[in-house]
Amino acid sequence: MNTLKTTTGNKMKSLKTLVTALTLSATVMAQAADNVKVGFVYVGPTGDAGWTYSHDEARKYVVDQLGDKVETSYVESVAEGADAERVIRNLAAKGHDLIFTTSFGYMNPTLKVAKRFPKVKFEHATGYKQSKNVGTYMARAYQARYLTGLVAGKMTKSNVIGYVASFPIPEVIRGINAFTKGVREVNPDATVKVVWVSTWYDPAKEREAAETLILQKADVLTQHTDSAAVIQTAEAKGKYAIGYHSDMSAYGSTAHLTSAVHDWRPIYLAKTKAVLNDNWTKEDLWYGIKEGVTDIAPLNDAIPADVKAMVLAKKAALKAGTIRVFDGPVKDQSGAIKVKKGASLNDGDLKGFGWYVEGVEGKLPKS
C-alpha cells in the first residue's frame, strides 16, 4: 500500500546521474559524493496538515535548496512496527544514502535496519537510541507551547483554557505543562482543563472534545492532536484557539491566535549537506527556538500590542538562553515545590515528564 514517491530537482537528472555514475565508477568513491539520495518515512499522510505535513515541507525545502544534488523519496502512512522495518530496509536497499524516519515507533526498526546497512546514515525523529550510523533529532516544541500559553493566559476572560490531548506520554504532558506554565505566569487565576481523546487523529472526535470544553467554560482552546478541527470549532463558537504542528490560521482567521509550529528545514538541510560533504556524524539533536526548529506562527491582531511585545521578548530570552521554560519555582498539582527557585529541569527530566504542574485541572491518566 505504501508507494515510493521520488522527486528530483532537475529534469536533466537522469543524464547527469549516468554521467556521474560513470565518473564515479572510474574514480572509486573516495571523495565527497556530488549527489545524494535521501529517503523519508512518514507515519501519516502528507496531507494531514499536521505532523507529517511539517516533515514533508522540510523535504521539499531540501530539494529546493540543493537542486539536482539531491534526490528524495518518501513513503507515507507507514504503520509503526513490523511494516516499518520492511519499508526502511527497502529504502536502504534501493541505494538511499540518508534516511529520515519520522515517528517514535520507528526507533527499533531503524536500528535493526541500520545494523545491516552500515554505509547508510539514518536519522530518527523523537527517539532516544542511537548507534554508529543512527542519529536522533527532536524539536523543543514545549518552548513554543510556553509562549502560546502566555498568549492564552492573557486572552482568556473565563479563566478556563481547554486542551485537547491525544495520549498521556511524556511528550504530550511536557507540552501541557509548558503551556500551563505560560498561562499561570501571566494569569495565576486561570486553569487548564485537559480532555484526552485517545487518538492522534479523528477530526470529529477532536471537535466533540472542543465542544465539551467550551461547555465547561473554556474560551481559549488548543490541541495536541493532528487535525485542525479544534481551531474550526473555536471559530464557529466565537472562541479563541491556538494551533499545533503547523500554522492553522487558514481554519479560523478570527479564532486563531497563533500556533506552536515545527520547522525541520534547518535539520534536514544540514544533515543532507553533511552527507554530501561526507562529514556526517551521529548526533542527538534537541533543537528549539534558538535553532529555529520550534517557533510560533504570526500573532493574531486581536492580541493587544503589549501582550505581543511581551511574548516576543520572552521568545528572544528563550533564544538567548537567559530563561528556560521550567525555571523554578515549579509546583505540581498538589502545590508541592518540584523545582526550587534558581534551579531548572534538565533534559532528562523533561524527556520523562510524568506529572502535571500546578494549574492543570484533572488527574493524569495512567498510560
Add this chain to the structure above:
Amino acid sequence: MDIDLITNILYATVRTGTPLILVALGEMVCEKSGVLNLGQEGMLLMGAVVGFMAAVTTGSLFVAVLLAIVAGILMSLLFGFLSITLVSNQVATGLALTIFGAGLSAFLGSSYVGVGITGIEPMSIPLLSEIPIIGKIFFQQDPLVYLSFILFGLVFWIFKSSQIGLKIRAVGENPEAANAMGINVHKVRYLAVIFGGAMTGLAGGYLSLAYTPLWAEGMSAGRGWIALALVVFASWKAERIMLGAYLFGAFSIMHLVMQGLGFEVAPNLLAMLPYIATIVVLVLLSSDHMKTKLSAPMSLGVPYRPQV
C-alpha cells in the same frame, strides 16, 4: 449534573450518531439483499472528499451534498459490477474498495488540505424546536440530521410494510427461490447496493461539510467499520440501528464530558470498545451457524449466479 448539561450531551449525541446511522441504514438495505459491502470506509472518504471539493469549487453546499451522494453511488456501482455482475468474492472486493477509496480520496483531495469553507449550519425547525429539551436535542440540528430522520423513516417503512422490502428480503434469503418467483435478483441487488452507496456518500458529505467542514486524509477515522458492526448488532433492524448509533454517540460524548468534569476514566480503554466490538462481529459473521442465530440474511455474502 444539571439539565442543561444533559441536554447538551444529548444534542451532541445526535450529531455524533448521524454519520453512523446513514452508513448503517444503507449497508443494512444492501445486506438485506444478500450483499456484504465492506467498502464503507472507502465510500465514506470518497463522499467526503468529493463533497468538499464541490463545496470549494461551486460554492454551493446543496450541489456539494448531491455530488457526495453521486460519488458514493459511483463507488458502489464499481463494487456492484465486480461483485454482482462478475461474481467476485464480496469480502475481498469490499476490502479492495476501502483501500481504493482511501487512496483515491487522498489523491483527489491533496490540494484541498488546509482550505476552509463555511459548512452546513444548524437550522432550527419552527415550533418543534421550542419544545423543552426534546426541541433542543432533535430540532436545532443541521438539515442533514433531519434528512437522517426522514431516511430512517423510509427504510423502516420499506421493511415494515412495502412490496419492495419483501423483494429485497426474498433476494437476500434465497435468491434461487426469488428468481423462480420472477424477481430479477441482480436488479434488486444492484439497486440495494446503489442505495447503500448513496447513503454512505451522504454520510461522507455530512463529515466534510457539516460535522467538521474540512478535508483531511482518512478523516472518517474508522466510522465505516463501526457502522458495519452496528448493522449486525442491530440484527438488521432499522430502529435498532438508530438506537445503537445514538448509544454509541452518547458513549463517546460521555467519555469526553466526564473527563472535563474531573472523573477519572481510562480513556484508551473506552476508545477501544467500538473496535473490539467490530472485530467480534466480523468473527461471528464468518460462521454460518452464528449467522442464523443473529438472524442474518441467509445468503449474505453469497454471490448469485443465475442459471442460464
